Amino acid sequence: MDCSNVRKILQEHIEGNGPQEQQTLVKEHLQSCEQCRLYASELMKTVETLQCLDQVEPPAWLTAKVMKKIREEDSSRKRWIERLFFPLHIKIPIEVFATLLITVAAIFVFNNMGPEIQMVGVQPQAPAMKSMPAESEKELQIPKIQKQETKQPQRLGEEAKHKDSTLNAKTRSLTTLKEERPVAQRERSASPPAAPPMPPAPASSFAPSPVPGTHQHETGKSAGLATRDEMLQKSAPTEPLYKLQAEKKAAGLTTFTLTVKALDAARKEIETYLARNNGEMKTIEQSESRIIITIKLDPAKIDKLLSHLGNLGTMKEDPQALSLQSALFKLVIEKQ
């Protein structure tokens, strides 16, 4: 048997492992080989020395030190858990109740968000203002120009005309919205619209504005814009918006207020009068209780119109009426 093989087997046999046949073979080899005999005795001694090594005692403080740290960690963790959950029979029901309360509140708030959006049509004043901030700002600038007009009356006509054309564009957009609205509203709810649709005649007499076109385009393009437009459609035709607009516009133009019993009759009367005297209705904003018309008429004929209107109902004249030199003025027809 090879010495290296014998040494391998010796390692196994030193611990009493390995088959008995191998052990006898190794014994035979050891009797003949002195080197392997020496190796075997040295290996036995080494293993015995290792096995007989004394056990070392750990320091006495070791357990205490380990447990101190573990208890500290444990108590800091427990403190949190105790604060949150203990005593269980009191805190668990409270926590369950609180969770339920929060859930119910969240659902309640969420549900209330929906009606708020739907209520835009019912209480449109605030949303209408929000939806048209740029327009409001522009229109609020008008009184400043009006002040300039009093100093330079010859420019008043031109400037007013210019302002009016921008206003016309906006009004036109509103008119378009209003024309679209009944269809949309019929689809959404059975309730009738607050105001009757506008006749197409006055709108068609204006120069074509880009606003309705872009509006329709955007509606088709984006869903987000579409919902915003829907809000605008809902809020646009209602009375308070007109009131707001009328008041703002009234600040820019000389305004006459006519109080009548029948709105439509008065309107027809004005239309026929203007047709006869080369006058024009620039814009018409109509609601249930009033009609606001911007009229372009020769200043010389304005007095005649006013006296004519005096026959229809009670006329309330603007303080500036006497000094009126503009061809453009505003007429508010209110229902009695």
Added chain:
Amino acid sequence: MTDTKGIQKDDDQELVALCRKGDTDAFEILVRNYQKKMFNIAFRITGSMEDASEVVQDAFFAAHKNLKNFEQKSRFSTWLYSITVNTAKNKLKQNLTRKTHEPHSSDDPLYADSSAKRMEPASDDPSALDLLLKKDRQKSVQECLNRLEQDFREVIVLRDIQGFAYTEMADMLSLAEGTIKSRLFRARDAIKDCLKKLMGDR
């Protein structure tokens, strides 16, 4: 030792279950039961009482922290010892990176004082000379262990010094029994040559 293992296994299961519920007293029992063996494994691997103390502490903290991850596939003690071996190996790596590893000299106060005092006498009635020789040999053995490579050291510590079975060692070290045996045989040869050299010099 093998007799007590069976009993310990059952005890440990209960204690481990209690520890998992947050019973620190149960954990203290485990600490008391296993600290000596863990300390000895750590001491023989690191070669330093100070390091061994740190290793045992760290091993217990790690065990306590990861008690929920203990799957009970092996014995709790095996799991604990494997943590100890790994912590001790990490400690050695730390020492190596901190400074070039210096083997313990007999002048080391920690080793010379505390461990020598705690060494139990080998025989019931040892003569002074025998005791001296024995101490000398023990120091030499530790020095030879310190000179061994880590992989060989852990095998010889667990098998020849601590007397673990090959199967348990395979669990502990995640090694095949064959690998453990071949490492062990080479480690024994190395220790044998080292001891021969050291004892021959003296």
